[in-house]
Amino acid sequence: MLLIKILFPHVVLVTVLVGYLCLGAWILMLLETSTELMARSRKLIHLSNVMTNFTSDSWRILNDAQLGIHLVDRSEWDTVFREYMVTVAETVDDRRPIRKELRKPDDIDNMHNKWTFPTALLYVLTVLTTCGYGEVSVDTDFGKIFAVAFALIGIPLMFITAADIGKFLSETLLRFVSNWNKISHKMKQILFRKRYTRRKSLQSTSGHSDVIDIFGVEGSDGKLWFPIGAYVSCICLYCSMGSAMFINWERSWSFLHAFHFGFNLIVTVGLGDIVVVDYIFLSLIVAFVIVGLSVVTMCIDLASTHLKAYFTRFHYFGRAKKFLGMSDELKEIVVLLRAMRRKKGGKVTWNDVRAFLDSELRDRPFEPHELLMKLRFIDETSSGMSTIRHNSFQSDFFRDTEYLRRITALRPEQPAYL
Known part of the structure; x- marks a missing residue:
């Protein structure tokens, strides 16, 4: 259901x-x-x-x-x-x-x-x-x-229909790849547990390994070209399947001619002047075009991440990446999320952030807020401005330049206390 x-x-x-x-x-x-x-x-x-x-x-x-x-x-x-x-x-x-x-x-x-x-x-x-x-x-x-x-x-x-089908195909492919990676990771853990644990321990104690690129560029050079080549191969494979189908109806066509015809269909170049009489062949052409546009949309959707990574490298070549339009506090939050993502080894959700904040608030020493609100600094006078010492976890935490160093120095088995 x-x-x-x-x-x-x-x-x-x-x-x-x-x-x-x-x-x-x-x-x-x-x-x-x-x-x-x-x-x-x-x-x-x-x-x-x-x-x-x-x-x-x-x-x-x-x-x-x-x-x-x-x-x-x-x-x-x-x-x-x-x-x-x-x-x-x-x-x-x-x-x-x-x-x-x-x-x-x-x-x-x-x-x-x-x-x-x-x-x-x-x-x-x-x-x-x-x-x-x-x-x-x-x-x-x-x-x-x-x-x-x-x-x-x-x-x-x-194009909404093609994008919807393409998104479904891309999500299915990503889910398949994710499950395959999980299975491969578990198999590696079973076969090479000791060496894997030693390597993870070295990575967790290395300062450079905990610096995260929020754009996802670092560490991806060895993976980028294969997916882009896979997307091109996917389109060529789909056109080859279509050409094998077309030559069954158009006996005078060669495989190359049928491949070119199918490629022109899905990249919206044109149909030429073909005349279709068989309704089955007509239905196959319509289905081939709709599914083909979805396949192209899927490939563009998946490849855009890798192309964006290359564009980011090219755009910021020779200079540090900038957080445009961000305040200092927001930059600190982004850096914190990068560190949390690196420590977790995957995507950080709101539940992870809430759990971290709860842990931080819970493990901080007790401070009597009502008493602190009544205390004044020694240089204050009764007639001067009323400067009150507020205790703010956010301001203390995000202004502390040592928190990232303490996060990155933690081992996986240690608690995430700051």
Whole structure:
């Protein structure tokens, strides 16, 4: 039941996105079909007239030559028929059944419609992913208005869905890596407990090992390049899986061509002018694009931490890192949290901070606050300003420059008393 509750909003989000795509494809089919078929009919009528004129002129030239009325030389022959061939080449669309349509060029029902549901769905998909599709384009005014409105709503929906799925994938991957690291750490502790304990003891007594970088740059050089390479490999692996799927439907495609097509899809370069007839293939392309955008989002989300670390190194190259806009007290708090994180060996939570403060307050010597409030300094007079000695744990603690040294000098088995 808990799993269903967790998955329900994500499933609803994906369902809404798919439904939105299908609705947009259906509306564009209604808006664009009649205009596209009328334009197709006019083109075929023009092509039919060109072919009729071509036949008539050929017959006339042949008869004139046979009867000796007019002899045509080679240059005149080339000029006349080259013009016809160029006109036909500009008119013909080799993606349509030209021979069948020319039988009844004025019959719209006999025309081949480009605005089928697969092409319309691919078009709206490319609108939401901000890439191009060369097979169809919107020609009517209402279609253009609808496409703009559809994109204004659909583009945020598409990227929210991709970001949601990508975040889920990144959290799953991080959880897997975290569990794997825990298992590996426990195995190392079991196999090399003595050496591991000795090494930890040396690290805890070393002054340099307890200096923490809040940006997470120190100590990460050996790990940075592998994750970034892994993200690139993840995208390439996903495109390879897609190319293996594509070549099952497009037999004329090579693996490289299919890989390039899949890569262009998920990085929103474009669909080209592919024509999809099989609805299964259409569904696979839509799923490939949505999941692919999620994979790219996941990789960017995970790699951003490492890229930020490199950017921080580059930005502060040759100079100390600065805490911009922080007061001295806040800087001291940040340093304290860094020390606590280093001592704990992981992320510091509010529970850790509260436990530390409770321990500090509990172990401090008793001070009678009411009595101290009534005491004055020796140089104070009854008529002078009333300077009262306030006991503040925060001010005493965070102004004490020795607390960090005492924290970093502690061994893991010692209590965290200051």
